[in-house]
Amino acid sequence: MLRRPKILAALAAVALPISVIGVSSGGPPAAAAAAPGPSAQAAASAFHAASQQYGVPESVLLAVSYAETRWDDHGGKPSTSGGYGLMHLTAVDAGEREERSGGAELAKADSLRTLDKASTLTGLDPVALRNDPAANIAGGAALLADYQRTLELPVGAGTSAADWYGAISSYAGASDQRTAADFADDVYATLARGAARTTNTGQQIAMPALKVTPAKSQLAKTGLRAAPAATGATECPAQLGCEWLPAPYSQYGPGAGDYGNHDLANRPKTGKIDYIVIHDTEGSWQGTLNLIQDPKYVSWQYTMRSSDGHVWQHVDAKDVAWHAGNWYVNMHAIGIEHEGFAAQGATWYTDVLYRNSARLVRYLAQKNDIPLDRAHIIGHDQVPGTVPANVAGMHWDPGPYWDWEHYFDLLGAPIYGHSIFPVKAGTIVTVKPGFAGNEQVVTGCNTDGTCAPQGTNFVYLRQAPDDAAPLVKDLGNRPNGADSTTQVSDIGARAAAGSQYVVAERSGDWVAIWYLGAKAWFKSPTSAPDAFAKPGLVVKPKAGLATVPVYGRAYPEKAAYPAGIPYQVVTPLQYTIGAGQAYPVGDADIETDYYRATTFAGVPPTDHVQVLGTDRYYQIWFGHRMAYVRAADVDLKLAH
Known part of the structure; x- marks a missing residue:
């Protein structure tokens, strides 16, 4: 039996389903044999609602979520990096940092506790942010908006997706600019080709292709350190x-x-x-x-x-x-x-x-x-x-x-x-x-x-x-x-x-x-x-x-x-x-x-x-x- 997410009433009240058309060849089109019912569109509606509430372009929110989890929620269970839900909100304990780091430098502590920060920004209970897809999406949107404001950049659902490169880089939770930029570049590549899939809970989500030229100069404003040089005689891209x-x-x-x-x-x-x-x-x-x-x-x-x-x-x-x-x-x-x-x-x-x-x-x-x-x-x-x-x-x-x-x-x-x-x-x-x-x-x-x-x-x-x-x-x-x-x-x-x-x-x-x-x-x-x-x-x-x-x-x-x-x-x-x-x-x-x-x-x-x-x-x-x-x-x- 496939699990169906619960939707928070506050978000559902303003939720509207996003379009399931206009997807480029970068992802398979949503099934056209039968129109999805409300439950199959619940996550799509939650993305729209969170975009409107927190002033993040819906395309940015969808692309960040796709780059993190491909829109799967994993049933409230954390990833190995302590990330929960469609937006991969993290909750890594201090004792876990060394084990997860493998001797390498990780991002600063607050980037490993984004679930708590999302709770503060939204007023939503951490349990809901872990387990409720709509709450999790709202938490991710609130974080992106907060990163954008920290960089002194405009917030609003009508802003251009091109102007969110710095906030998306910050969302990566990386410790250096190269790793953060890799994540942001993946997000914009997803935007450019579009995506559509049925998630692990039966949700049908589609994101029309949107090609923009991101403002990569924003990366310098994030305060992340310069990327370390590759060490040794490595054979890697x-x-x-x-x-x-x-x-x-x-x-x-x-x-x-x-x-x-x-x-x-x-x-x-x-x-x-x-x-x-x-x-x-x-x-x-x-x-x-x-x-x-x-x-x-x-x-x-x-x-x-x-x-x-x-x-x-x-x-x-x-x-x-x-x-x-x-x-x-x-x-x-x-x-x-x-x-x-x-x-x-x-x-x-x-x-x-x-x-x-x-x-x-x-x-x-x-x-x-x-x-x-x-x-x-x-x-x-x-x-x-x-x-x-x-x-x-x-x-x-x-x-x-x-x-x-x-x-x-x-x-x-x-x-x-x-x-x-x-x-x-x-x-x-x-x-x-x-x-x-x-x-x-x-x-x-x-x-x-x-x-x-x-x-x-x-x-x-x-x-x-x-x-x-x-x-x-x-x-x-x-x-x-x-x-x-x-x-x-x-x-x-x-x-x-x-x-x-x-x-x-x-x-x-x-x-x-x-x-x-x-x-x-x-x-x-x-x-x-x-x-x-x-x-x-x-x-x-x-x-x-x-x-x-x-x-x-x-x-x-x-x-x-x-x-x-x-x-x-x-x-x-x-x-x-x-x-x-x-x-x-x-x-x-x-x-x-x-x-x-x-x-x-x-x-x-x-x-x-x-x-x-x-x-x-x-x-x-x-x-x-x-x-x-x-x-x-x-x-x-x-x-x-």
């Missing part, structure tokens, strides 16, 4: 102002292998970079920074803070970090940790986190020639096990609540969402179920076994075309042959947004795909599809082969290894591809190689050496995770 906190490459014991926590390399010469792996920390910001500085722990290239999208870099992109749980993927990947907990989702995955992560990934992808698609910008949950015994223990972050569709919109590479030919047997389909309205049943997040309802990034796969049919089996996750479950960590029966599969069969509203060597069914009505047909390459077992093995890595053949470097056996996983089945190709041009790095400051020619093979592999979409097949075992064909 200048806009992010990344800081350098190196992971230790050091020896901690007498043995040549007693070292940590990454390996020196010279990528792409010692192995090209094919993947960017999206992780979440499963721990606090400061705790995560403590771990990356432990030579006995693992490593990753970047850590990103939830509250403001601040970035630390720890390992050079040319070096190999230990983050994916699969050495072949480590050899070819950059790992980015995002502060958060997969089972809590949106409480941690803030929009500024998504925006800055997308900025970093775009930069890294361009620099390293990595395609911006879901076969190369992957979740940790897509990384395969290397041998059958470790498949069940592979990670499942960033979890079911990471909004891949929004993330790829921010990357400028939207997930494929239209069909140019019918969805039928033999076609490749891309899964795109939506997010905010796609509340799949998930269990096991909380101590009572429940998970708070929120948008999810996947559709469930069943053993038959029936809502009551059991979920498909995953022998890697459950070797005893049990059915997959709805547990938050169980990815066995989930087709996530952006993933691709070959259609095996269609029956009415149901589509069967080839998945882990068998048919898996999900509902995708033609009137509201969750999967869209697209062209592409597929692999099929060569004629005469009853089954084809799949692998978790693409290591070279035995003959490729020089003397002194042991042969790394490539063991098939517990899955197979049967005759008549087909799977989409994620990448047909991967390196068959092994980077030998087992000792501290390795000694060539037997250590810190790339072994290249000639036995070709293809990366394929196979289950929830990706896999590899030998080119010699399959035929590469165009989907039909």
Whole structure:
């Protein structure tokens, strides 16, 4: 059941619904099939009322809220940075400041207690400001008006949106001008393209596109300090102002292998970079920074803070970090940790986190020639096990609540969402179920076994075309042959947004795909599809082969290894591809190689050496995770 916000009588009395037309291509138009009822327009009315009451242009109020929360209220629960409601009013205790800061300077104390200030300005109870959307919107409007007056600038709903740059910068709660300006620039970019969406509570809100030239000179009047220069040899877009906190490459014991926590390399010469792996920390910001500085722990290239999208870099992109749980993927990947907990989702995955992560990934992808698609910008949950015994223990972050569709919109590479030919047997389909309205049943997040309802990034796969049919089996996750479950960590029966599969069969509203060597069914009505047909390459077992093995890595053949470097056996996983089945190709041009790095400051020619093979592999979409097949075992064909 979707929650409906209560509306304060004082605001509702003057509330008028905003227009749901005139939205630019920057956001999807509001649904036109049926006019929204009053409850679906309550938040829109509250924005209008707050604009009139506090003298803030409605467009500014909407754009600030969208940049903070995308108009979601999270049911009165705080974000990791202590922000509540659509306007992200903050209430961070003094004792929390150090933990949230991660050793970095945060904004002054009052910027972390904006909920209290909003209460003083509006006379509204703090409890209402936390829990009532209309009160929260009013509080945000009062704050913006107060910032505007402090800067000695005009206030009034009729003022130009261009003249609110300074107030919007102040609203960011940043400690320096660059971070504040980043937030303000995002707000004005949202204004320029417009936006429309249905929120987590079923509210329909739209903001028509409005392109203005903001008065950026106001930033100097905010009193914020100049931005710190990027430290160390960081590899980041200048806009992010990344800081350098190196992971230790050091020896901690007498043995040549007693070292940590990454390996020196010279990528792409010692192995090209094919993947960017999206992780979440499963721990606090400061705790995560403590771990990356432990030579006995693992490593990753970047850590990103939830509250403001601040970035630390720890390992050079040319070096190999230990983050994916699969050495072949480590050899070819950059790992980015995002502060958060997969089972809590949106409480941690803030929009500024998504925006800055997308900025970093775009930069890294361009620099390293990595395609911006879901076969190369992957979740940790897509990384395969290397041998059958470790498949069940592979990670499942960033979890079911990471909004891949929004993330790829921010990357400028939207997930494929239209069909140019019918969805039928033999076609490749891309899964795109939506997010905010796609509340799949998930269990096991909380101590009572429940998970708070929120948008999810996947559709469930069943053993038959029936809502009551059991979920498909995953022998890697459950070797005893049990059915997959709805547990938050169980990815066995989930087709996530952006993933691709070959259609095996269609029956009415149901589509069967080839998945882990068998048919898996999900509902995708033609009137509201969750999967869209697209062209592409597929692999099929060569004629005469009853089954084809799949692998978790693409290591070279035995003959490729020089003397002194042991042969790394490539063991098939517990899955197979049967005759008549087909799977989409994620990448047909991967390196068959092994980077030998087992000792501290390795000694060539037997250590810190790339072994290249000639036995070709293809990366394929196979289950929830990706896999590899030998080119010699399959035929590469165009989907039909």
